Amino acid sequence: MSQYLFPLYDTSKKGKSEFGIFKSTEMGEDGQLSIDFLIGFTLFIIGFIFVVTLMSGLLVGLQSKTIDYDAVAYRTSVILVEDPGEPSNWFIYKDYEKDNIIRLGLALSREYPGVLSEVKVERFFDSAFFSYPGDYRDRLIFSGKGFFPYEFQITLRNSQGNYLYPPIGSPMYPPKHGYIKRAVFIKKNPDVVEFNCWGNPQEIDIDLNFPELYDSERGEIYQIDPRQMPIRMRLRTDPGVELSDIIIGLLDSNGIFTPLPGFSSLPVETSGGNAPPYPITIQDDGSGSGYIDISFPAGCFYDFTNKESHVLIKATFNSPNQVMQEYQYDYNTAYGAEELQPAILEVRVW
Amino acid sequence: MEGLNEDGQWIILMGLIASMIIFFFALLVNQSIIVGKTTAESVLDFPKSDIQDLRREIMRIWECNPDVQDDFFISIESLALERKGALIHVHIDTPNNMFNLHFNNGVTEYNENYYR
Amino acid sequence: MVNNDAQLYTIEGLAAAILMVVTAYFVINSTTLLTPGDTHITDMQLEQLGADVLRMMDTAPHFDPNGANIYERKESFLEDELSRDFRISNEITEFTQNFNRTFHDYAGESLHVYPTVYYWDGGNVQRLNIWDFSNPDAPPFTNRDHYVTVTRWVYLNDPKWDNDNKPRSVLLEVLIWRD
Numbered sequence: 001m002s003q004y005l006f007p008l009y010d011t012s013k014k015g016k017s018e019f020g021i022f023k024s025t026e027m028g029e030d031g032q033l034s035i036d037f038l039i040g041f042t043l044f045i046i047g048f049i050f051v052v053t054l055m056s057g058l059l060v061g062l063q064s065k066t067i068d069y070d071a072v073a074y075r076t077s078v079i080l081v082e083d084p085g086e087p088s089n090w091f092i093y094k095d096y097e098k099d100n101i102i103r104l105g106l107a108l109s110r111e112y113p114g115v116l117s118e119v120k121v122e123r124f125f126d127s128a129f130f131s132y133p134g135d136y137r138d139r140l141i142f143s144g145k146g147f148f149p150y151e152f153q154i155t156l157r158n159s160q161g162n163y164l165y166p167p168i169g170s171p172m173y174p175p176k177h178g179y180i181k182r183a184v185f186i187k188k189n190p191d192v193v194e195f196n197c198w199g200n201p202q203e204i205d206i207d208l209n210f211p212e213l214y215d216s217e218r219g220e221i222y223q224i225d226p227r228q229m230p231i232r233m234r235l236r237t238d239p240g241v242e243l244s245d246i247i248i249g250l251l252d253s254n255g256i257f258t259p260l261p262g263f264s265s266l267p268v269e270t271s272g273g274n275a276p277p278y279p280i281t282i283q284d285d286g287s288g289s290g291y292i293d294i295s296f297p298a299g300c301f302y303d304f305t306n307k308e309s310h311v312l313i314k315a316t317f318n319s320p321n322q323v324m325q326e327y328q329y330d331y332n333t334a335y336g337a338e339e340l341q342p343a344i345l346e347v348r349v350w
Numbered sequence: 351m352e353g354l355n356e357d358g359q360w361i362i363l364m365g366l367i368a369s370m371i372i373f374f375f376a377l378l379v380n381q382s383i384i385v386g387k388t389t390a391e392s393v394l395d396f397p398k399s400d401i402q403d404l405r406r407e408i409m410r411i412w413e414c415n416p417d418v419q420d421d422f423f424i425s426i427e428s429l430a431l432e433r434k435g436a437l438i439h440v441h442i443d444t445p446n447n448m449f450n451l452h453f454n455n456g457v458t459e460y461n462e463n464y465y466r
Numbered sequence: 467m468v469n470n471d472a473q474l475y476t477i478e479g480l481a482a483a484i485l486m487v488v489t490a491y492f493v494i495n496s497t498t499l500l501t502p503g504d505t506h507i508t509d510m511q512l513e514q515l516g517a518d519v520l521r522m523m524d525t526a527p528h529f530d531p532n533g534a535n536i537y538e539r540k541e542s543f544l545e546d547e548l549s550r551d552f553r554i555s556n557e558i559t560e561f562t563q564n565f566n567r568t569f570h571d572y573a574g575e576s577l578h579v580y581p582t583v584y585y586w587d588g589g590n591v592q593r594l595n596i597w598d599f600s601n602p603d604a605p606p607f608t609n610r611d612h613y614v615t616v617t618r619w620v621y622l623n624d625p626k627w628d629n630d631n632k633p634r635s636v637l638l639e640v641l642i643w644r645d
Contacts, residue, residue, distance in 0.1 A: 034470045052374045070507050074393060074514070081518075113402055114521050159571050180511055183518040183572050185525065217536060222529035331531065340527045344574040362477055369484040376488045393510045399517035399616070406524075407619035407635060414537045414623065415633065422635075425586035426619065429637045432591045433584055434617065 069178025072150055073349040076141055077180045080106050080154070080345060082113035089228060091123040092299035098129075104139045108187050109220045115185045115340060119229055119298045121156065125165035132169055141349070153348045164343060177350035185340035190224045192232040192293075193334045200241050201323040206233065207251065208301075208311040212330040224334055226311070227302045233329065235292040235315065239284035242318040243275065243292060251310040260304065269293040279318060400436065401453060401460050408440055408449060412466075418442060509614050512577075516616035516642045519572045520544075524618055537623045543568060544620045548583060548636065551626035552596050562598035580606040581640040585628075594627065594636075613643035 033041075083105030090101045106124055108117040123129060130136060133151065137143050143150045153169035164186075197204050208231065213224050248263035265276050270292045271285035282290035294313065301311060327333065407426070411418055423440040430436045436455035443449065446465075453460040526540045533539035547564060550557040570576050583594040597606055618638045624631050 032469060032471065033473050033476050037473065048370065049377075052377050070511075071393075074510070077514075114518060115525070157574070159574060161574065181515055181574070183515060183522055183574065185522055185527070217539070218529050219540075221525075222540070340525065342522060342527075342572050358474075362474065362481075365481050366477060369481045369488070372488045373484055376491050391510075394513065399514075399521075403517075403521070403617070403619055407621060410621050411633075411635065414535070414621065426635050428586050429584055429591055429635075433637055433639065 069150075069176075069349045070180070071178070072141065072143075073152075073178035073180040073347045076152070076154075076349065077182050077345065077347045079103065079140060080347070081116070081182050081184055082107055084108065084110055084117075085120065089299065089302065091117075091120050092228075092302060095129065098135070101139055104130075104136070112219075112221050114183075115187055115221050116343075116345075117228075118186055118189045121165070121186060125156065125168060127166070127168070130168075136168065150349050152350070153346075155346045157344045157346070159342050159344070169348075173348050174350050177348050179346070179348050182345045182347075184343050184345050185221075186343050187221055188339050188341055189229050189298075190231065190334050192234050193329060194234045194236060195327045195333070196236045197325055197327075198236075198238055198289075199323060199325075200238050200317065200319045200321055201325045202317055202319045202321055203324040204235060204315040204317075205324065205326045206235075206313040206315075207326065207328050208313070209328050209330045210305065210307055210309045210311070212328075213334075214307045215331070221340065224331070226296075226329075227305055227307075228299055230298045231296040231329070233294050235294070236289050237282050237292065239271075239282065239288065239290045241290065242279050242281050243270065244279040244316050244318050246275075246292075246294065246316075247314045249312050249314065250305070251312045257312055257314070266294065395457050397436070397453075397455055397458055400434065400455070404438065404453065405451065405462070405464070408442075408451065409464075412442060412449065417444070509612070512642055512644065513614040513616055515573060516577075516614060516640065517618075519569055520616055520618040520638070520640065522572045523568060524620060537621075544618065544638065545622060548596070548620050548638065549622050549625045549627075552594055553627060555598075558596060559598045559601070561596055562601045562604055566601070566604045578605065578608070578611075578643050578645065579640050580604075580608075581638055583636050583638055585634060585636040608641065608643050611643045611645070613641045616640050616642060 083103065084107045085101070085105030086103040087100070088105075088109075090104065093100060104124060106116040106120045107113055108115045108120075133149075136152070137149070141150050141152060151170050151173075153167055153171070153173055155167040156164045158164055195204075195206065208226050210226060213226055215223060245264070246266040246268060247259050248266060249257050249259040251257050265278060268275050270280060270282050271290040272281050272283040282292060284290055292315065301309075305311060404426075408423075411422065415422070420441055423438075426440070427438045430438045434455065436453060438454075439452040441450040448463055448465045451460070451462045451464070524542045524544045526542045530539050530541070533541065537545075543564075547561055550561055552558055552561070565581060566579065569579055580597060583596055584591055585594060586592075598604070599606060617640070619635055620638050621633065621635050623633045625634065625636075628634070
C-alpha cells in the first residue's frame with residue numbers, strides 16, 4: 001500500500017531514487033509513471049494545448065499585400081466602369097482646368113453602369129492630357145500624398161484582344177499584383193454624316209435638332225448627345241462652287257437666327273484646301289464632287305445650349321441660284337451613336 | 351533528492367519541448383484555415399449587382415407596360431425569396447410617376463423612391 | 467503494479483508518440499493549403515465578370531427604330547433568346563450554341579457556364595431546362611471545380627415556352643466556373 005501513496009519512501013527496490021526517474025543500477029521495465037507525475041503532466045499538457053489554441057489568433061495580423069491590391073483594383077474598376085465622374089462632363093475641361101476634376105469615371109451616366117462614353121474614354125487614355133502616375137493617383141486610385149504609392153496599369157481591349165488605346169501606366173508588372181477584369185460596352189460617337197447638296201445653292205442650312213436628338217424613349221445610351229459628343233458632317237457639293245462663309249447660330253422657337261460669338265468664319269476642311277481664309281473654291285476630289293468637312297469637338301455647344309435648342313449651321317455660297325437647301329441632323333440622317341461596342345477593361349495594381 | 355540521477359535529463363526535456371513546438375505549429379496551420387477574411391469577402395457580401403439588376407428590371411417593365419400594377423411584381427418577389435433569399439417589395443405609383451423599392455437580403459437593406 | 471520504474475521510457479514513448487502523430491498529420495494534410503481568403507478573391511473577380519457579361523447580354527447593342535413597340539426597339543439578346551420555345555429540342559440546341567458563343571465574346575475568355583431559368587407559375591417556382599446536355603463545348607458539370615452563381619432578371623414580353631400570352635419576368639441563374 002505504501003508504495004502507491006508514498007513512493008518517496010518506497011524502499012522495496014534497491015537503489016531506486018525518490019522520484020523513480022532513473023535508476024542507475026537497474027533499468028525498470030515496467031514502463032509506468034508515478035501517479036503524481038502523470039497527473040501533473042496531464043494537467044500541464046491540457047493547459048499547454050489550451051494556451052496554444054488561444055495563441056493561434058496572435059499571428060492573424062500578418063499583412064498580406066496581395067489582398068490589399070485586389071481591393072484597390074476592384075475599387076478602381078468600379079469608379080471607372082460605374083461612375084460617370086465628378087463633374088460628369090469632366091472631359092470638357094482644358095489642361096489648365098484639370099484641377100477641377102475630382103474623380104475620373106468613364107461611365108456615360110449613373111443610370112447605366114457598364115456603358116462607357118467614348119468621349120471620356122478617349123480623354124482618359126490621352127497621355128498628352130493626363131500624366132502617369134500623379135494625375136491618376138489623385139483622381140482615381142486615391143493614393144496621393146501620405147498614402148501608399150500604388151503603381152498600376154489600365155488597359156482597354158476589344159473582344160479579340162487588341163488594344164483599343166495605348167495602356168495607361170507602367171508596362172511591366174510583378175507576378176503578384178491585384179487584378180480585376182470588367183466587361184463593358186462603349187457607346188460610340190456619331191459617325192460623320194454626309195449631306196448631298198447638289199445644285200450649287202446659295203445657302204445651305206443644317207439644323208442640329210436638339211429636341212429630336214434628346215429622345216427620351218431611346219434613353220441616354222442610344223442617343224446622340226450634341227452637347228457632349230463630337231459632331232462631324234460632310235457636305236457634298238458640285239465641284240467648283242465657291243464657299244463664302246459658314247456661320248453657326250441658335251434658332252429660337254420663332255425662327256429667329258442669332259449668330260453665336262466665336263463661331264463665325266468657322267474653320268473647315270474642304271477638298272479645295274482649308275478655310276479660313278474665305279471665300280474658298282471647292283475642288284473636285286476625284287469623285288466628281290467636292291466636300292466640306294465640318295467638325296465640332298466634344299462639348300463645344302455645352303455652355304450656351306440646352307436640350308431644347310436648335311443650332312443652325314449656315315453655309316453661304318457665291319452662287320447665282322437663289323436656292324436655299326435645308327437639312328436636319330436627326331436620327332433619320334445621323335447614325336452610329338446607337339451602337340454599343342463590347343470591350344474588356346483590365347486594371348492591375350501593385 | 352538522494353540518488354537522483356540527472357544524466358541526460360536535459361536531452362529528454364529538450365526533446366519533449368521540441369515535440370511540443372512541432373505540435374504547436376501543427377495546430378497553427380490547422381487554425382489558419384479559418385483565418386483570412388478579406389476585403390473580397392465583403393465585396394461578395396454586398397449585393398451591388400442584384401440591386402442594379404433589380405432597378406433596371408423594374409424600369410424596363412414600367413417602360414414597356416406603363417399601366418403595370420403591383421401584383422405583376424409578385425412573381426419577382428416570390429422568385430427572389432426562394433432563389434436568392436432576398437425580400438423585395440415594389441410599389442408603382444403611376445400618378446406621382448415614381449416607384450418605391452424595398453430590398454432586404456438579410457445582410458443589406460436597400461430602400462429607394464425613384465421619380466421618373 | 468504501478469511504480470516509479472522506467473519513467474524515462476515513458477517520456478521517450480510519449481515524445482515519440484507526439485512526433486508520430488504530428489508527422490502523420492502533416493503527411494495527410496500536405497495537400498494544398500488554399501485558405502478561404504484566397505478563394506474569395508478569385509470568386510469575387512469571377513462573379514463581377516459574370517455579372518458584367520449578363521448585364522451586357524441583357525442590354526440591346528443598338529436601338530432598332532423599326533420595332534413595333536418599345537419592347538422590340540430595345541430588345542436585348544437574352545430577352546430574345548429566352549423567349550424561344552424550349553419544349554422543342556432544336557431550340558434548346560440553338561440557344562446553347564448562341565449563349566455559349568456570346569458569353570465567350572463578351573467575357574474575352576472561355577469560361578464554363580450552365581444557365582437555368584426559374585419562373586413563377588402563379589403558385590410555385592418552376593424550373594425550365596434550357597441547356598443542351600449533348601453539346602461538347604458546354605458541359606453542365608463542374609467536376610468539383612469551384613463555381614460562382616450570378617443571376618439576372620429578364621423581362622419576356624410573350625415567351626413561347628408558356629401558353630398564356632402574358633409578359634413575365636424570369637430569373638436566369640448561371641453557374642460559372644473556370645477549368
